[in-house]
Every structure is written in C-alpha cells, then in structure tokens.
Amino acid sequence: MARDFRSYIARRLFYTLITIFLILTFNFLLFRVMPGDPFRIMVPKGADELTREHYMDHYGLDEPLIVQYFIYLGQTLTGHLGVSISKFPGSNVEDILGPYLENTMILAGLGTVLSIFVGIFLGRETAWRRGKMADRIGSAFFLVFYCMPTFLFALVLLMMFAHYIPEWPIRGSYGDEYFDLDLAGKLWDRTIHTALPLFALVIETIATFSIITRSSLIDVLTEEYMVTAVAKGLRGRQVLREHAMPNAMLPVVTVVAMNVGWIVSGSIMIEIIFSYRGLGVLTWDAVMAQDYPLVQAIFMLETVAVLIANFFADLMLFRLDPRLKI
Amino acid sequence: MKGASVGAPAARSLLPPRQREKLRLLTKSAKKIWNQFRKNRAGMVGLGILVIFFTIAIFAPWLATHEDPNSTSWAAINPIYAPPSLKFLFGTDYLGRDVYSLTLMGSRASLIVGVVASVISMVLGTLIGVFSGYYGKITDEILMRFTDFFLVIPWLPLMIVFVMLLGASFTNVIIVIGITSWPSTSRIVRAQVMSIKEHTFIERARCVGASDTRIVAKHILPNVFPLIFANTILLIANAIFSESFLAFFGLGDTQVISWGTMLERAYNSGAFTSFAWWYILAPGGCILILIMAFYLIGDALDEILNPKLRRR
Numbered sequence: 001m002a003r004d005f006r007s008y009i010a011r012r013l014f015y016t017l018i019t020i021f022l023i024l025t026f027n028f029l030l031f032r033v034m035p036g037d038p039f040r041i042m043v044p045k046g047a048d049e050l051t052r053e054h055y056m057d058h059y060g061l062d063e064p065l066i067v068q069y070f071i072y073l074g075q076t077l078t079g080h081l082g083v084s085i086s087k088f089p090g091s092n093v094e095d096i097l098g099p100y101l102e103n104t105m106i107l108a109g110l111g112t113v114l115s116i117f118v119g120i121f122l123g124r125e126t127a128w129r130r131g132k133m134a135d136r137i138g139s140a141f142f143l144v145f146y147c148m149p150t151f152l153f154a155l156v157l158l159m160m161f162a163h164y165i166p167e168w169p170i171r172g173s174y175g176d177e178y179f180d181l182d183l184a185g186k187l188w189d190r191t192i193h194t195a196l197p198l199f200a201l202v203i204e205t206i207a208t209f210s211i212i213t214r215s216s217l218i219d220v221l222t223e224e225y226m227v228t229a230v231a232k233g234l235r236g237r238q239v240l241r242e243h244a245m246p247n248a249m250l251p252v253v254t255v256v257a258m259n260v261g262w263i264v265s266g267s268i269m270i271e272i273i274f275s276y277r278g279l280g281v282l283t284w285d286a287v288m289a290q291d292y293p294l295v296q297a298i299f300m301l302e303t304v305a306v307l308i309a310n311f312f313a314d315l316m317l318f319r320l321d322p323r324l325k326i
Numbered sequence: 327m328k329g330a331s332v333g334a335p336a337a338r339s340l341l342p343p344r345q346r347e348k349l350r351l352l353t354k355s356a357k358k359i360w361n362q363f364r365k366n367r368a369g370m371v372g373l374g375i376l377v378i379f380f381t382i383a384i385f386a387p388w389l390a391t392h393e394d395p396n397s398t399s400w401a402a403i404n405p406i407y408a409p410p411s412l413k414f415l416f417g418t419d420y421l422g423r424d425v426y427s428l429t430l431m432g433s434r435a436s437l438i439v440g441v442v443a444s445v446i447s448m449v450l451g452t453l454i455g456v457f458s459g460y461y462g463k464i465t466d467e468i469l470m471r472f473t474d475f476f477l478v479i480p481w482l483p484l485m486i487v488f489v490m491l492l493g494a495s496f497t498n499v500i501i502v503i504g505i506t507s508w509p510s511t512s513r514i515v516r517a518q519v520m521s522i523k524e525h526t527f528i529e530r531a532r533c534v535g536a537s538d539t540r541i542v543a544k545h546i547l548p549n550v551f552p553l554i555f556a557n558t559i560l561l562i563a564n565a566i567f568s569e570s571f572l573a574f575f576g577l578g579d580t581q582v583i584s585w586g587t588m589l590e591r592a593y594n595s596g597a598f599t600s601f602a603w604w605y606i607l608a609p610g611g612c613i614l615i616l617i618m619a620f621y622l623i624g625d626a627l628d629e630i631l632n633p634k635l636r637r638r
Contacts, residue, residue, distance in 0.1 A: 019474075019475060019478065022475055023475075023479070026475075030487065030491070031491075143618065143621075144614070144618070146621075147563070147614060147617045147618040147621050148614055148617075149567050149570060149571065149613060149614070149617070151571060151574060152570075152589070152610045152613060152614065155589065155593065155598075155606055155610065156606065156610070158598060159597075159598050159601065159603060159606060162598050162599065162601075163601045261478065261479075261480040261481075262480075264480045264482075264483075265480045265481065265482030265483065266482075268482055268483065268486075269482070269571065269575075272575065273593075283483060283486065284575065287486060287490050287577075288576075290490075295487060295490065298483075299483050299484075299487055302480055302483050303478070303479050303480060303483075306478060306479070306480050307478055310478060
C-alpha cells in the first residue's frame with residue numbers, strides 16, 4: 001500500500017510538473033504573441049534608446065520567438081520574473097512580491113482553513129436536522145450566500161461598517177502606527193484589519209462547502225447501512241460520526257479541492273475592496289498601470305499556487321478514498 | 327399554452343412526415359421535462375423571477391420614470407444622493423440621475439452579456455466535449471489535458487489578463503467570458519457522449535453506414551442536449567456575475583449602463599461615505615436575485631435530468 005501511495009504521488013507530481021510547464025508556455029505566449037508588439041508590452045513607454053537596448057537584451061526581443069521562449073523559461077526557473085515597467089519602474093518583480101505574497105497567504109490560508117471547518121460543521125448540523133426549522137433557515141442562508149458575488153457582499157459589509165462603526169479600520173492590512181507597536185499590539189492590529197476581509201472572503205466558500213456537505217450527508221444518511229447501524233443499537237450521534245461522515249466526505253474533499261483556485265480569485269476581489277495589500281491589490285495596480293511584466297509574473301504565481309494546492313488536495317483524496325488505491 | 331396548441335397542428339401538417347414525427351418526439355420530451363419541472367417549487371420560483379426580469383429588460387424604456395438616465399444634465403434639476411421617494415423610487419445617484427431608471431436600463435446589458443457569453447461557451451464546450459468523448463483515445467487525451475489546463479487556471483485573473491490585453495469593450499467582455507468558462511461544460515458533455523456512444527442504436531447506425539458527422543448530429547447531440555441546456559442555465563448565472571465583476575473593477579465598457587458599472591460608479595463616487603445604500607442595493611440586489619433565479623432553475627433541471635442521485 002505504501003508503494004501504491006508512492007507511485008501515485010510520483011504520477012501526480014509528474015502531471016503537476018507538466019502542467020506548470022504548460023502554464024509557463026501559455027504565460028509566455030499570452031504576453032508575447034497575442035497583442036502583437038512585444039515592445040509595447042515588455043518595455044516602458046517613452047523609454048530612451050539606451051533603456052530600450054537594455055530591455056531588448058534582457059528578454060532577447062530581437063531574437064526569434066523560440067529563443068525568447070527559452071530565455072523566458074531560463075529566467076523564470078532561476079527566479080527572475082521580469083522587470084516592472086510602470087508600477088515600480090526598473091525594479092525586479094521578484095523583489096517586489098514578498099510582502100504582498102505574505103499578506104495574501106495569511107488571508108487566503110486562514111480563509112481556506114476557516115471555511116473548511118465552519119462549512120463542514122454547518123453542513124453536518126443542517127443535514128442532521130433535515131427538514132426542521134434550523135435546516136430550513138440554514139439552507140436559505142446558504143443559498144443566498146452561495147449566489148452572492150463575493151465583491152458585492154464585501155461592498156455591503158464595507159458600507160455598514162463605515163457608517164455604523166466608523167472607528168473600525170476598513171482599509172489596509174495594518175494601521176499607520178503598526179511599526180511602532182509591540183508584538184501584542186501588532187498582532188491585535190493585524191487581527192482587526194484582517195477580520196472584515198476574511199469574513200467577506202469565507203462567507204461564500206462556507207456556503208458552498210455547507211451545501212455540498214449537507215447534500216452528500218443526506219444521501220448517505222438514507223442508505224440502508226445507516227438503518228443497520230441504528231438497528232444494532234448505536235446512538236444517533238455515534239452513527240453520524242462513525243458511519244455517515246467518513247462516507248460523506250469524498251464529494252466534499254473534491255469540491256474543496258476545486259475551490260482552492262476560487263479562494264485565490266475571491267481574495268483578489270476582497271483585497272481590492274478593502275485595500276488589503278496583497279497580490280490582488282498588486283494585480284489590480286499592475287493592470288491599471290499597464291505593467292505587463294508584473295501582471296505576467298503575478299498571474300504565473302497565482303496559477304502555480306493553485307496547481308500546488310490541487311496537488312495536495314489530490315493526495316488527501318487518495319488517503320480518503322480506498323477505491324483510488326487500485 | 328392554449329394558443330400554442332391551437333396553432334401547432336396546422337403548422338405541423340405543412341412539414342414532411344419524417345420531420346413531423348421528429349417534431350412530435352421533441353415536443354413530447356420537452357413536455358415531459360416541463361411536467362416534472364412544474365412540480366419543482368424552487369425551479370418555478372426561479373422561472374417566475376426570470377420572466378419578470380426579461381419583461382423588465384424588454385420594456386425598460388417604457389417602465390423608466392425618467393427619460394435617458396445617462397444624460398448628465400440631471401444634476402441641475404435633481405438633488406444628488408436623494409434617498410428613495412415616490413418621485414425617485416430607488417433614490418438618485420451622484421449626478422442626480424434616477425437610480426430606478428438606471429437599474430431598469432442596466433438589466434439589458436447584464437442579460438445580454440449573460441446569455442451571449444454562455445452561448446459562446448456552450449458551443450465551445452460542446453464541440454470539445456463531443457470530439458473528445460466520441461473519438462476517444464489520443465484526441466480525448468489531448469483535448470482533456472487542454473480542458474484540465476483551463477480548469478485549473480484561476481479564471482478571475484485569467485479574465486482580467488485577457489480583458490487587459492484585448493481592451494475593455496462590451497464585445498470583448500462577452501468574448502472573454504465566453505472563452506474562459508467552457509471547461510466544465512466540455513467535461514459534462516464528454517462524459518455523457520461516452521456513455522451514449524456505447525448504446526446499440528449507435529452501433530446500428532454505424533452498421534447501416536452512417537458517417538461520424540451524421541451519428542453525432544442525429545443521434546448523439548439530441549440525447550446530450552437537455553444536459554447541455556441545464557448546464558448553460560448555470561453558466562448564465564456565472565457569466566452575469568463575471569460581467570458585474572469586470573465592470574465593477576473598471577474592466578467593462580464605461581459607456582454601457584450595466585449593474586456592474588453602476589456599482590463601480592457607486593464605489594468610486596462616494597456612495598459609501600454618503601451612506602447612499604439605495605445606489606448599491608438596487609443594482610447589487612438585482613444581480614443577486616437574477617443569479618439566484620438562474621441557479622434555482624439550473625438546479626431543478628439538473629435534478630430532473632440526473633435523477634439517479636436524488637431519488638431517495
């Protein structure tokens with residue numbers, strides 16, 4: 001079995017690497033070939049002759065496309081993600097990304113963990129109370145928040161807090177005096193700044209996970225082996241915990257895995273609305289400043305992050321589903 | 327319903343017998359689905375909302391209380407950020423325009439984008455799904471890797487990048503939404519085609535000498551179509567969301583009034599600090615209700631067409 005697992009990991013890893021390679025290719029083509037003139041895209045507007053030369057050398061823009069492609073691959077794989085042209089003119093993209101990446105990882109990481117736990121919990125409790133008042137109210141809430149665009153909910157939240165609790169910080173990932181605070185103060189400052197964006201981010205994924213857990217669990221609870229479990233004298237909660245939940249988890253894990261990418265997308269919306277200084281805000285600023293190399297690098301980073309998350313989700317699915325171990 | 331059944335037989339008798347038979351079968355299966363759908367309360371609620379929204383979109387110019395809400399001269403006449411009243415049903419915006427009239431006009435853009443973009447991705451998804459499911463082997467392998475690739479790319483950044491590179495116009499937004507949301511459709515279609523092509527009637531058709539094109543067009547597509555239809559309904563909900571998202575972040579056509587551009591205007595013109603909740607609630611509420619309507623219908627259709635999971 002251990003060997004199965006190892007060969008499964010190897011196979012998945014292989015596929016993941018191929019996809020990353022494809023993504024790099026796609027990313028290269030998207031920005032080099034599509035709109036036509038690579039100069040417009042990779043070189044700052046109104047640059048003088050010397051700067052143009054410099055950029056041309058850097059990306060090999062006067063070489064054939066295939067050579068440019070290998071230059072791009074080589075640079076990316078050695079950690080050179082390009083040079084920003086308008087947002088931070090002249091800076092290496094990889095030097096800019098750090099703090100933004102950190103903020104996004106805090107938001108998206110906490111968001112993922114929180115929505116998995118709360119979502120599964122709510123789905124389980126509503127399924128257990130199927131048809132009762134709590135289930136009806138809960139399901140109605142799930143439906144509304146499932147359909148609610150994340151940015152819309154964030155907007156409403158922002159407006160409410162700005163109006164009713166004006167003291168609450170609604171912008172930025174930390175306050176102005178953040179760097180003068182001690183550790184506890186920093187932590188508190190962070191928490192209070194992250195709370196609203198986090199809430200806005202998780203509400204939709206919580207609803208999604210609740211809906212899938214609930215329907216999957218209801219399917220399982222009506223199976224005949226549930227009747228058997230009750231007939232042999234197990235108490236209700238015990239049946240739920242030991243027999244129903246493990247079998248209901250498979251579709252849940254699949255949906256969770258599919259939604260990891262969604263959390264990345266969602267955090268972009270949330271970050272922009274709450275001016276939370278993460279990759280989303282950076283994407284936004286870069287798009288507005290037409291800073292193509294920066295956009296290209298962020299896009300690559302986001303896609304690869306989703307891919308890696310999917311890889312781990314697949315491993316978890318393998319652990320949970322014995323049928324995959326053939 | 328009554329009017330249609332009176333006119334139908336006359337029209338039907340004009341067709342050659344083979345076509346007539348086909349039309350009969352088609353209406354029969356549509357009727358069967360409709361009869362099941364009618365019993366689904368949530369689905370009917372969604373359909374009702376949808377009918378109301380389409381009616382509003384069609385008759386928007388006549389329902390609007392203020393003519394040409396897009397002209398900016400209103401600031402001189404109307405108060406700015408006036409709360410809802412009898413004169414301004416949903417209040418006014420930062421230029422003194424009537425939000426009620428804007429919301430009505432905005433329904434058109436949102437519905438057009440939703441429907442057209444979904445049709446694009448339906449066609450793309452169906453083509454790729456049918457090819458891959460029908461031919462199998464290496465075709466399938468290549469097309470499915472391609473699909474998985476698009477499935478795994480986070481689609482919001484992808485849309486942003488596409489719109490940035492192509493330029494933000496109304497048609498470009500539609501195209502970009504269309505070409506980024508087909509992967510789930512092609513997966514569903516592929517699975518369905520694979521199961522249908524194992525049936526004996528496909529083998530029979532092949533023995534009689536039918537070409538691949540004919541088999542796909544005459545035998546496979548009609549059987550996959552209901553599922554594609556249900557999937558498209560869900561795609562529309564997604565497309566409406568995408569449009570409002572892109573427009574909200576300034577990547578839409580600013581000349582077009584849509585619910586997304588309204589929200590963008592509200593966000594960037596101080597509706598928050600003025601607590602002009604009507605300016606956000608009107609377009610935002612419409613987006614939410616419309617998406618919910620499509621979701622309810624799609625879900626109900628899904629339940630009818632995939633009964634194996636839900637019979638209990």
